[in-house]
Amino acid sequence: MSWAQSVTQCIQSGGMLTSVEDLVESNFLIQHADLYTSKTSGFWIGIYRNVNGQLLWQDNSALDFVNWGDGQPSGDELAFCVQLSAATGNWSVVPCSSQKGFICKKPKITFYLFTDAKKDKASGHRNMWILLTLVLIILLGVGFMIYFSSKMRTGSGTGREVRRGSRQLEYSRALTAGDNGSDATNDKEKNEHSVV
Numbered sequence: 001m002s003w004a005q006s007v008t009q010c011i012q013s014g015g016m017l018t019s020v021e022d023l024v025e026s027n028f029l030i031q032h033a034d035l036y037t038s039k040t041s042g043f044w045i046g047i048y049r050n051v052n053g054q055l056l057w058q059d060n061s062a063l064d065f066v067n068w069g070d071g072q073p074s075g076d077e078l079a080f081c082v083q084l085s086a087a088t089g090n091w092s093v094v095p096c097s098s099q100k101g102f103i104c105k106k107p108k109i110t111f112y113l114f115t116d117a118k119k120d121k122a123s124g125h126r127n128m129w130i131l132l133t134l135v136l137i138i139l140l141g142v143g144f145m146i147y148f149s150s151k152m153r154t155g156s157g158t159g160r161e162v163r164r165g166s167r168q169l170e171y172s173r174a175l176t177a178g179d180n181g182s183d184a185t186n187d188k189e190k191n192e193h194s195v196v
Helices: 003-012 023-036 117-179 184-195
Strands: 042-044 047-049 055-057 080-085 091-095
Touching: 003 042, 023 042, 023 080, 047 080
Parallel strands: none
Antiparallel strands: 042 080, 047 055, 080 091
16 A cells, blocks of 8 residues: 555554654564565555654654664655565655555553542532432422322312312202201201311
């Protein structure tokens, strides 16, 4: 693959063309690259020249270690890219359209949390209490809605029964008053006592 195709392939797999940060990493790559000398003469690595002529790693790591072959890099070629030789492990500048293997490097995902632990703990407790209060308010609101809706449902039926019962009581009083004129007062008092 060309250098550009290799960059795209690495990005699609979640990495970048490899950077070589020290001698240990270089020796590791040389050891493994040697296994592929029959398949390719070299591997693209993530070093390139920007428009200002500076050599940079694609992953923005510091360019503190180099392993250039004899006479490399030669000149200020902007259209050239860097390969790691499969046979020697040395770096050399070659045309970017050359067909080479490539080595991708995926970053370690490390999360660092730089905060004041006491402040975070207090903030976490405060947030917990706020959340707990909100949940409690919501539950109380739902409880009151259920209570009042059931009360209205059963209360409206009870009201009709009370009104119907009082109409029947008045009707029965009127009937008893019409039957016995003298006993009407006594019956009325009995009915009133029985209602209470």
